[in-house]
Amino acid sequence: xxxxxxxxxxxxxxxxxxxxxxxxxxxxxxxxxxxxxxxxxxxxxxxxxxxxxxxxxxxxxxxxxxxxxxxxxxxxxxxxxxxxxxxxxxxxxx
Numbered sequence: 001x002x003x004x005x006x007x008x009x010x011x012x013x014x015x016x017x018x019x020x021x022x023x024x025x026x027x028x029x030x031x032x033x034x035x036x037x038x039x040x041x042x043x044x045x046x047x048x049x050x051x052x053x054x055x056x057x058x059x060x061x062x063x064x065x066x067x068x069x070x071x072x073x074x075x076x077x078x079x080x081x082x083x084x085x086x087x088x089x090x091x092x093x094x
Contacts, residue, residue, distance in 0.1 A: 005060060007071075008059045008071075011075065012052055012059065014082055015052050016049065016052050018085035018089060019045055019048055019052060023045045025089075025093065
């Protein structure tokens with residue numbers, strides 16, 4: 001159980017770091033140009049941040065049998081989210 005929780009929590013924390021980094025970049029961009037697109041991205045990232053905070057906490061509260069049963073799906077979801085955030089980060093840096 002501890003290994004399952006550690007893997008899921010570490011991927012969720014990675015996503016939180018990526019979200020924070022992209023939010024910082026987009027926030028600086030918004031302060032410079034005041035674009036509605038930047039504001040929309042910040043709103044989306046804010047909701048994604050809240051989702052990941054609650055998701056990371058839920059991994060500690062869910063029973064062991066459920067985590068083990070859904071482990072491959074949960075890891076797949078968090079890793080695909082991390083891949084999407086890495087693409088978002090690359091696009092934001094360009």
